[in-house]
Each structure stands twice: as structure tokens, then as C-alpha cells.
Amino acid sequence: MTDSAPLDVDIALLGGGGAASLLLAALDRHGVRDLRIAVVDPVRRRGQDRTWAFWGHPGTDLDPLLSASWRQVEVATTARRRVLDLTPLRYAMLRSGPVYDRAAAAERRLDATRIVAPAETVTDDGTRVLVRTGGGPTVRAAWVLDSRPRPPARAGRTTWLQHFRGWWLAAERPVFDPARAVLMDFRTPQPPRGVSFGYVLPVSDRYALVEYTEFSPDLLTDAGYDAALAGYRDLLGLDPAGLRVREVENGVIPMTDAPFPARPSPRVVRLGTAGGATRPSTGFTFSAMYRQADQVARALAAGRAPVPQEAYPRRHRWMDAVALRALDRGGVGGPEFFDRLFDRNPAERVLRFLDGLTTPAEEVAIMNSTRLLPMIAATAGDVAHRVRDRLRPTRPAPAVPPPVVGDPLGSAPRRAGPPRGEDEVTAR
Numbered sequence: 108m109t110d111s112a113p114l115d116v117d118i119a120l121l122g123g124g125g126a127a128s129l130l131l132a133a134l135d136r137h138g139v140r141d142l143r144i145a146v147v148d149p150v151r152r153r154g155q156d157r158t159w160a161f162w163g164h165p166g167t168d169l170d171p172l173l174s175a176s177w178r179q180v181e182v183a184t185t186a187r188r189r190v191l192d193l194t195p196l197r198y199a200m201l202r203s204g205p206v207y208d209r210a211a212a213a214e215r216r217l218d219a220t221r222i223v224a225p226a227e228t229v230t231d232d233g234t235r236v237l238v239r240t241g242g243g244p245t246v247r248a249a250w251v252l253d254s255r256p257r258p259p260a261r262a263g264r265t266t267w268l269q270h271f272r273g274w275w276l277a278a279e280r281p282v283f284d285p286a287r288a289v290l291m292d293f294r295t296p297q298p299p300r301g302v303s304f305g306y307v308l309p310v311s312d313r314y315a316l317v318e319y320t321e322f323s324p325d326l327l328t329d330a331g332y333d334a335a336l337a338g339y340r341d342l343l344g345l346d347p348a349g350l351r352v353r354e355v356e357n358g359v360i361p362m363t364d365a366p367f368p369a370r371p372s373p374r375v376v377r378l379g380t381a382g383g384a385t386r387p388s389t390g391f392t393f394s395a396m397y398r399q400a401d402q403v404a405r406a407l408a409a410g411r412a413p414v415p416q417e418a419y420p421r422r423h424r425w426m427d428a429v430a431l432r433a434l435d436r437g438g439v440g441g442p443e444f445f446d447r448l449f450d451r452n453p454a455e456r457v458l459r460f461l462d463g464l465t466t467p468a469e470e471v472a473i474m475n476s477t478r479l480l481p482m483i484a485a486t487a488g489d490v491a492h493r494v495r496d497r498l499r500p501t502r503p504a505p506a507v508p509p510p511v512v513g514d515p516l517g518s519a520p521r522r523a524g525p526p527r528g529e530d531e532v533t534a535r
């Protein structure tokens with residue numbers, strides 16, 4: 108196909124996962140009908156390959172797709188269990204299946220061209236972008252919206268991962284409280300370097316997603332995740348004899364202050380994790396992806412360039428860099444850090460802060476709730492590290508490793524994940 112004339116489109120979406128699915132739905136919702144759209148992804152996403160948890164105001168177009176939502180959540184440490192009322196926000200659970208289904212329906216209405224092939228090279232001449240695909244047609248687009256997973260542009264000062272395993276547990280008897288989710292339960296044994304917690308997202312009194320999560324530099328083994336998750340199940344007082352694991356969910360999300368350039372060249376815009384939508388201090392991504400999808404769709408519907416606002420304000424990225432450093436260098440303990448945040452601020456303020464939506468005055472209040480000395484030390488360390496980084500050659504960032512996936516046949520753990528787009532965007 109490479110010798111034939113390129114397929115001319117207005118918008119090429121490279122990657123058809125979370126960010127692209129939300130964008131397709133937003134384009135449909137905003138009544139965009141006159142754009143030529145191509146979606147390039149070697150995989151056609153469908154079914155339940157992940158569960159998104161996020162907070163926000165109720166009453167959006169996502170409401171009919173939610174599996175559950177909660178006004179109250181728990182944050183637990185060894186010292187106390189705190190029940191937080193999130194009103195006017197709510198915490199919500201959205202499984203990927205309905206999101207992908209809605210995107211597929213939108214794609215049909217938008218009359219988009221689906222190319223089931225990897226995007227390989229992306230060349231932006233400032234007026235058009237040429238995308239060569241592996242085995243599919245070449246695409247020439249006015250704009251490229253690129254959400255292919257990729258490492259950051261250079262190594263960060265702190266490089267952590269959020270990595271987790273979850274079990275969808277079906278219980279014989281009512282054992283879960285569907286009125287309340289567990290947001291973070293820090294009673295899990297803490298790793299030597301990093302933070303761990305469990306959480307529970309109940310869909311009913313007999314069905315819930317129970318996860319074990321670590322924020323730390325390295326992944327566990329398959330057996331390590333199973334042991335940690337079984338330990339958390341026991342901590343919850345759940346009897347394994349009365350439970351069945353219906354599904355297993357594994358994931359790895361970057362947590363780093365390394366840069367994810369959102370506009371690598373004039374007509375290429377990066378979205379999703381690749382575009383910096385993952386909040387470095389928490390790994391939460393969904394709300395920023397949703398917000399940016401809406402902004403891009405509104406811009407296109409109004410005939411403007413599809414460039415969203417930054418996922419998070421610069422000052423939030425700086426605060427995250429300092430917090431990550433304090434956690435990584437041992438200045439602050441993770442459970443204590445999050446406990447103080449929720450102890451000294453209304454839950455709704457903390458959650459808006461984590462979405463990058465607070466005012467500077469609210470952020471001063473948030474910062475005042477952390478322990479001052481370790482934060483000052485981390486701020487000074489961050490400044491010194493930035494200066495050192497300026498003086499030495501750029502270090503490449505490690506790629507985010509794929510999750511460790513359990514082997515149902517019981518052989519050695521293997522790693523698996525979606526194909527990764529590691530090629531560079533070049534601007535001419």
C-alpha cells in the first residue's frame with residue numbers, strides 16, 4: 108500500500124485506547140460530522156481490559172455507563188479509618204467495555220476510517236503530517252492526535268511506577284458495603300522504598316474489585332502480587348473459601364516528573380498518558396483525558412485547532428515533583444502524607460487539587476498540611492537536581508514496563524502488554 112496515494116484526512120488518531128475512545132465519543136457528542144477522520148491502532152480495543160475509577164460531579168454523559176458510584180469513601184491507616192463525604196463530588200467506576208462500545212458507535216457515525224496497523228513514522232512538515240503505518244496505508248493528515256504509549260522525552264528526577272493487581276471477587280454471602288468505596292487503605296505492609304495500599308470498589312454487596320497497589324520504582328513478581336493481594340483480602344477479613352476470583356486486572360502507570368511533551372511538532376498533539384495526562388503524584392489519568400477530549404472536540408466543532416489546555420498547571424507539576432522526591436528519598440512516609448492531606452483539608456479540595464483544578468490560595472492550604480521540613484528539603488533537592496540536569500547531557504527515560512501477568516498454567520511469570528509505539532515524531 109505504501110506506493111499508492113496517501114489517504115488524506117483532517118484528523119488522524121494514532122492509538123485507539125482510552126484517550127482516543129473518549130475523544131471519538133466527544134466528537135460525536137459535539138455534533139462534528141464534516142471531518143475526515145482516521146484511527147490507526149494495531150489493536151481494536153473492546154471488552155473489559157481495565158477499570159477506571161475517578162471522581163467528579165455527577166450528571167455527565169458518563170453517568171449511564173458507570174458500574175457504580177459512591178458519595179462516601181474511606182481512607183484508612185493503621186491509626187484510623189476516615190470516612191470522607193465527597194459531596195458535591197462522587198467517586199465513580201467505569202469499566203472499559205462501555206467506553207470502547209460507545210467509541211465504536213461514534214466511529215461509525217463519524218464515518219471514520221479504521222486502520223488496523225501500527226503507526227510507524229510520523230513526519231510533520233508544518234502544514235501536513237505524513238503517517239506511515241506497518242502494513243496499512245500511509246495517511247496524510249492536517250492534524251495528528253497521538254496517544255500511543257511512549258517513554259517521556261528524557262529521564263525524570265524521580266522515576267516511580269504505579270503498579271497493581273486487582274481481583275474481581277464474587278462472594279457467596281453479602282460481605283461488601285456498596286454504599287462506600289475504599290479509596291486508599293494504607294494498612295498493607297509498606298515496601299522499603301515506596302508506598303503501598305489496597306482499595307475496594309464494590310458494585311454490590313457480593314461483588315467488588317479488590318486491588319493491591321504500589322507506588323515504587325520496581326515491579327513485583329507474579330507471586331509477589333498474588334501474595335500481597337491475598338494479604339489485603341485477609342486484612343479485610345474476607346474468607347477465601349466463600350469467594351471466587353472472576354477476573355484479574357494488572358497495570359503499570361508511570362509516576363514521574365519526566366516531561367511528556369504535549370506538542371512535539373506544530374501539527375502533532377499528544378493525548379492520554381503520552382501527552383502528560385497522568386498525574387505524577389497519583390497515576391490518576393482519566394479525568395484529565397476526559398477533560399482534554401472535550402476541549403479538543405469543542406475546538407474542532409468550532410473550526411479551531413485541536414489543541415487542549417495543558418493536562419495540569421505547571422505549578423501542580425512542580426508540586427508533584429517535590430512530593431514524589433520527598434516520598435522517594437524517604438523524607439515523608441506515604442501513608443502519613445496522604446493521611447495529613449485528608450485530615451487537614453475538605454476531601455473535595457484534595458480531590459480537586461489532584462485533578463489540577465484548585466486555586467493558588469487552596470494550594471497554599473494543601474501545602475501547609477504537609478510536614479514542612481521534609482518538603483523544604485525536597486524542594487531544595489529538586490532545585491539542585493534541575494541545575495545538575497542542565498549541566499549534563501540528557502539521559503534517556505526508561506520505557507514503562509508492561510504489567511506482570513499471571514500465568515494460568517502455573518509456569519514462570521511473563522510480562523505482556525499492548526504493543527508500544529516507540530518511534531519518534533520528527534518535525535521538518
Ligand SMILES: Cc1cc2nc3c(=O)[nH]c(=O)nc-3n(C[C@H](O)[C@H](O)[C@H](O)COP(=O)(O)OP(=O)(O)OC[C@H]3O[C@@H](n4cnc5c(N)ncnc54)[C@H](O)[C@@H]3O)c2cc1C
Nearest residue numbers: 122124125126159160225226358379380391392393527528
Ligand atoms: C489496568 C489499568 C487500570 C487503570 N485504571 C485507572 C483508573 O482507575 N483511573 C485513572 O485515572 N487511570 C487509570 N489508568 C491509567 C489510564 O487512565 C489508562 O492507562 C488509559 O487507558 C490511558 O489512555 P491512553 O489512551 O493514554 O493509553 P491506552 O488506553 O493504553 O491506549 C494506547 C493505544 O495505543 C495503541 N498503540 C500502541 N502502539 C501503537 C502504534 N505503534 N500505532 C498505533 N497505535 C498504537 C495501543 O494498542 C492502545 O490501544 C489505568 C491504566 C491501566 C493499565
